[in-house]
Amino acid sequence: MNKEVVYQDEDSTAHITVTIPQKDVVAKYEALINEYLKETQMPGFRKGHVPKPVFEKKYAQSIQAESASKLIEEHLQSALTDLEREVVRVRSPQVEKMDRLELDKDFTFTLKVDVMPKMNINGYSKVSAPSYQVEVTEEDINTELKRLQEQNAFVVNKDGVAESGDVLDVNYVELDSSGLEVTGTQRQNFVFTLGNGQNLYDWDNELMGVKVREEKTFTKDFPSDYVHSDLSGKSITLKVLVNSLKGKNLPALDDEFAQDVSDHFKTLEELKADIRDKFTQHSQSVARIRRCDEILKELVEKEPFNVPEGLVLSEIEARFSQLARQMNMSEDQLLKMVGGETSGLVEQWRPESESAVKNKLIIEDIIAKENIVVTTEEFDAHAEKLAKEYRSSVEQLSAQVGDTNFKAYIEEQVKSEKALDWLSSQAKISKQHQLSLTEFNQLG
DSSP states (O other): OEEEEEEETTTTEEEEEEEEOHHHHHHHHHHHHHHHHHHOOBTTBOTTOOOHHHHHHHHHHHHHHHHHHHHHHHHHHHHHSSOSSOBOTTSOOEEEEEOOOOTTSOEEEEEEEEBOOOOOOOGGGGOEEEEEEEEOOHHHHHHHHHHHHHHTOEEEEOOSOOOTTOEEEEEEEEEOTTSOBOTTOOEEEEEEETTSOOSTTOOHHHHTTOOTTOEEEEEEEOOTTOSSTTTTTOEEEEEEEEEEEEEEEOOOSSHHHHHHHOTTOSSHHHHHHHHHHHHHHHHHHHHHHHHHHHHHHHHHHHSOOOOOHHHHHHHHHHHHHHHHHHTTSOHHHHHHHTTSOOHHHHHHHHHHHHHHHHHHHHHHHHHHHTTOOOOHHHHHHHHHHHHHHTTSOHHHHHHHHOHHHHHHHHHHHHHHHHHHHHHHHHSEEEEEEEEEHHHHHTTO
8 A cells, every 4th residue: 555645734734635546446345256156146046146247247246336435434544644734533534536346457445534733933022911910809809708698597577678688489471562462471479589680681689679469561772782682772671570479598607508508618717718718729720821922922923823624613513512511401402502513613613613623732732742741649649639629539539430530631731831831931922910909800
């Protein structure tokens, strides 16, 4: 077998032309003929006794086509080995071109496969991006304590009028210009927290002060840039009936509260220290990623390269799977929800997915070129940190996912973090930002 390889950087593919000698072509054809002759039965001939010329007269073209398919299949792995660039084994190789198989000639076919792109990025010290120093304040900690209070609050029936933070159960319906109910807009027993803005119609102000069994009709004018596009620019009249009203009894912020949050804490101060530690670590990680994302973006702009379609589609599929998990549904259910067709999502997610793939490849390139490895101390520290985040132990996490998978995950995470640290250290700092956690989160 001989092969010639042509690489195309435009789409990061390899085009492999394989030539199989004529003697191998004949051998494959004869082997298939003999195999079929053992089992073939034709009018006038017993099974296994059909003369070869008689069989070939009827089936020669079919056997030649099958021989071609068999030869491609048998030489596929050899065609993909010993290439200058690594084959991306996401999509199956495509047969771009194939000769008609003839017994007196060599047989030639051409494969198209995705390969890793040609990368030669060296300008790490020539790019710049902002650096972010984030301070976790007492206000940040108190905000989180307030959230935990809400999460652990007791909800009880309430007399009087509705106030911010109360939980309402309502029936509602839209009304047309004649005051008649609009079909399909009725909703029974809709439960929401007043004042948090988490409702379709943004009706918190209109429902402040309502009482149980009170019915209220009001009209809302929605701006053209309203977050829910189906309501933007419209004037909607709503009729709302309050079924029930519940108030929240917030627990006191004391040691007992901390113990209720988790048995890992004995005092409120321990809980606050844990919040500060988590917020600090998380903000540092996000700040580093934000800086590195800007560095990577500038790198790709200055030293562009293309990525194979297979990697982009694989990234999009991973995002689709993640979205299904986040929405607590199967991928089939999500597919039905988006109309049974993912082409719209593919095009919508393509730019971001291409950027993500390029960033991953640059990080992998840094890991390889800088010979980044994971020490035992680094592995153990990261494993303990992960176990703490999940309020578990290293042994339990390892048992849940399997020792091999756990080890590979930890090593990948540590290498990526070290590569990001290296990347950040090489690039220049365009501006130093000193921000509170709240200010940093508002950057978007």
